[in-house]
Amino acid sequence: MSKVYISGKLFDKEQAMISVFDHGLLYGDGVFEGIRVYSGRVFLLKEHIDRLYESAKAIRLEIPLSPAALSKATEETVAANKLDDGYVRLVITRGAGYLGLDPKRTSDPQIIIIADTITLYPTETYEKGMKLVTASTIRNHPQALSPRIKSLNYLNNIMAKIEGADAGCVEALMLNHKGEVAECTGDNIFIVKHNVLMTPSAESGILEGITRGAVMKLARAAGIEVQELPLTRHDLYVADECFLTGTAAEVIPVTSLDGRTIGDGKPGPVTKDLLARFQTLKRGG
Ligand code: PMP
Numbered sequence: 001m002s003k004v005y006i007s008g009k010l011f012d013k014e015q016a017m018i019s020v021f022d023h024g025l026l027y028g029d030g031v032f033e034g035i036r037v038y039s040g041r042v043f044l045l046k047e048h049i050d051r052l053y054e055s056a057k058a059i060r061l062e063i064p065l066s067p068a069a070l071s072k073a074t075e076e077t078v079a080a081n082k083l084d085d086g087y088v089r090l091v092i093t094r095g096a097g098y099l100g101l102d103p104k105r106t107s108d109p110q111i112i113i114i115a116d117t118i119t120l121y122p123t124e125t126y127e128k129g130m131k132l133v134t135a136s137t138i139r140n141h142p143q144a145l146s147p148r149i150k151s152l153n154y155l156n157n158i159m160a161k162i163e164g165a166d167a168g169c170v171e172a173l174m175l176n177h178k179g180e181v182a183e184c185t186g187d188n189i190f191i192v193k194h195n196v197l198m199t200p201s202a203e204s205g206i207l208e209g210i211t212r213g214a215v216m217k218l219a220r221a222a223g224i225e226v227q228e229l230p231l232t233r234h235d236l237y238v239a240d241e242c243f244l245t246g247t248a249a250e251v252i253p254v255t256s257l258d259g260r261t262i263g264d265g266k267p268g269p270v271t272k273d274l275l276a277r278f279q280t281l282k283r284g285g
Helices: 023-027 045-058 067-080 123-128 155-166 210-221 233-237 269-282
Strands: 003-006 009-012 030-038 086-093 110-116 130-134 172-175 181-184 188-193 196-199 226-228 241-246 250-257
Touching (some): 003 067, 030 045, 045 086, 130 155, 181 188, 181 233, 188 233, 210 226, 210 241, 210 250, 210 269, 233 250, 241 269, 250 269
Parallel strands (some): 196 226
Antiparallel strands (some): 086 110, 172 181, 241 250
16 A cells, blocks of 8 residues: 655555645645656655755745755655655645635645656657657746746646647647747757757746756766757757657657658667666666
């Protein structure tokens, strides 16, 4: 029986409950993280904890635990579930309130830690690459809700994901309010052009992915030039290579966008090299 941590206690999965008056449910008022566990080790935990506290700060939500205590609770929940390889979901909600918006009238923020298994993309997608379409739903306007906040409000990403599914794609490309490339619904995007690795910067309106950061670091250490800059769909259409990064996807090649073949239509050498380096990193190398 798997155990779920809620605000200091472990509950059996079936008994793990949150109030229907919680503003996380009523308004998407909260923040979260998705983290991988490899061989019992919580991968890049510090980076995820740092981003969680930054997201919370940005929505003026005070997490009622120190980062060190939350990290410890995360590791203890993973251990209690005897999880070897899997996925951890950390969720902080504003807490139970009344049926109005006022966050001041909520009780204590709730801390939820779920340690579970993970469903991965098929191996074939890593070998052959995935196809993408551009969604008409844009990424959040940075002056509405900053995409840098990993909040519980994922509706525009979900709308874009549905558009992708309608077109037979498991991921969809999202543009920003200026029409530039931002990211996918749950993954960051990279291209390779003339052996230079390029990806939109935070200013393009993206979530600064932890995997994105790890891959940029691996690339720089391998002597690959990395640029963060505004990209258009044209840049993607004429790229030599393209791939996505994310906690669940890790590094996954993209071989077509909007019906245009990217490069020679196969996962490219830089993508394959970075994928191999990432596999070493996650094994603790
Ligand atoms: N962008 C969005 C919108 C996401 O939700 C995620 C996480 N699923 C990512 C990018 C990738 O971030 P990370 O590498 O931290 O998982």
